[in-house]
Amino acid sequence: MASPIKVVVTGAAGQIAYSLLYQIASGSVFGPDQPVVLHLLDIAPMMGVLEGVVMELADCALPLLAGVLPTANPEEAFKDVAAPFLVGAMPRRKGMERKDLLSANVRIFKEQGQALDKVARKDVKVLVVGNPANTNALICSKYAPSIPKENFTAMTxxxxxxxxxxxxxxxxxxxxxxxxxxxxxxxxxxxxxxxxxxxxxxxxxxxxxxxxxxxxxxxxxxxxxxxxxxxxxxxxxxxxxxxxxxxxxxxxxxxxxxxxxxxxxxxxxxxxxxxxxxxxxxxxxxxxxxxxxxxxxxxxxxxxxxxxxxxxxxxxxxxxxxxxxxxxxx
Ligand code: NAX
Structure with missing residues (x-):
């Protein structure tokens, strides 16, 4: 069995993560012989909800799940990760213009780019899901200059x-x-x-x-x-x-x-x-x-x-x- 890779999911207490975490931890993404350590990043007010997700992951009794780290600290979450799924973002609220959403979310991806630059593996493969996904991926890459720009992608x-x-x-x-x-x-x-x-x-x-x-x-x-x-x-x-x-x-x-x-x-x-x-x-x-x-x-x-x-x-x-x-x- 290979040694575990670290995989981070942001927005880990949200609804996409709720389906995604099982797929990663059960071997559907990195293969049936690749153990994973899951880092779960969300914002501080969501730590209680995230605790429930951690319990459910344990209760799935998945052989490939080698560890789980819930956190609200991006640098802790991104430390040595091979594959970040950047899902977490602010949802569009009533009355919010597309521009307001963009401005709230690109700030998140600037901060996460900086954290990845500092602590992630240099061959990290980043997938941005949170919207506006394409532009968030661009900003994330710009703030992580030590990681090749080919390593940043957006989900279509x-x-x-x-x-x-x-x-x-x-x-x-x-x-x-x-x-x-x-x-x-x-x-x-x-x-x-x-x-x-x-x-x-x-x-x-x-x-x-x-x-x-x-x-x-x-x-x-x-x-x-x-x-x-x-x-x-x-x-x-x-x-x-x-x-x-x-x-x-x-x-x-x-x-x-x-x-x-x-x-x-x-x-x-x-x-x-x-x-x-x-x-x-x-x-x-x-x-x-x-x-x-x-x-x-x-x-x-x-x-x-x-x-x-x-x-x-x-x-x-x-x-x-x-x-x-x-x-x-x-
Ligand atoms: P949810 O609102 O259910 O979950 C989002 C989670 O992100 C929440 O738990 C929230 O606390 C967390 N979060 C917010 N700011 C954060 C930060 N700075 N760091 C870490 N976590 C943070 O949304 P969900 O339905 O899971 O959707 C997540 C994102 O995916 C949204 O931006 C959504 O627009 C986008 N989508 C992108 C798609 C694509 O094809 N690229 C399709 C599906 C989805 O609409």
């Missing part, structure tokens, strides 16, 4: 999983028979869920999804807006935001980053190098492949006029968020 995997599920339902095939749907840009309503390179296995043969669906109007309109608005649809029905599916997506993202994505493309928010005419130095979601703990942007895809407009719109939003966030951090 939930959007990818939603898109894959929508296409599979339309085609009447199992979800795993659809692959290579892409989420471009921001994890927000400007994201571009792009089915143009997706493949579907029908009768054992892979075919392009656009040809199999053969309905341009559906693919450019209904499909795109269903995926963009899926989070709001879940809130309307559940009166709470997506948690089970968000935790599953966070697990998928980190597992693929650590263990490899195989022959599938996955979408991750990563620091843009300007690929596909996207704004450099923003955390932009691209199709990537992963192996040996590293991601690589899929190259050489054709960008249609429609896709260009969509990529530009989401890129513009990310540039604006970055400008506002850097202003807040001054």
């Amino acid at each position: 995997r939930l959007d990818q999983n939603r898109a894959q599920a929508q296409l599979a339902a339309k085609l009447g095939v199992p979800v795993q028979d659809v692959k290579n749907v892409i989420i471009w840009g921001n994890h927000s309503s400007t994201q571009f869920p792009d089915p143009s390179n997706a493949l579907v296995k029908i009768g054992g043969v892979e075919k392009p999804v656009p040809a199999a669906i053969n309905d341009d109007e559906f693919l450019k309109s209904t499909f795109v807006s269903t995926v963009q608005k899926r989070g709001a649809a879940v809130i309307a029905a559940r009166k709470m935001s997506s948690a089970l599916s968000a935790a599953k997506a966070a697990s998928d993202h980190m597992r693929d980053w650590f263990l490899g994505s195989g022959d599938r493309w996955v979408s991750m928010g990563v620091v843009s190098d300007g690929s596909y005419g996207t704004p450099r130095d923003t955390v932009f979601s691209f199709p990537v492949t992963t192996s040996n703990g590293k991601w690589k942007i899929v190259e050489g895809l054709t960008i249609s006029d429609f896709a260009r407009t969509m990529l530009d719109a989401t890129g513009k939003e990310l540039d604006e968020e970055k400008r506002d966030a850097l202003e807040v951090c001054k």
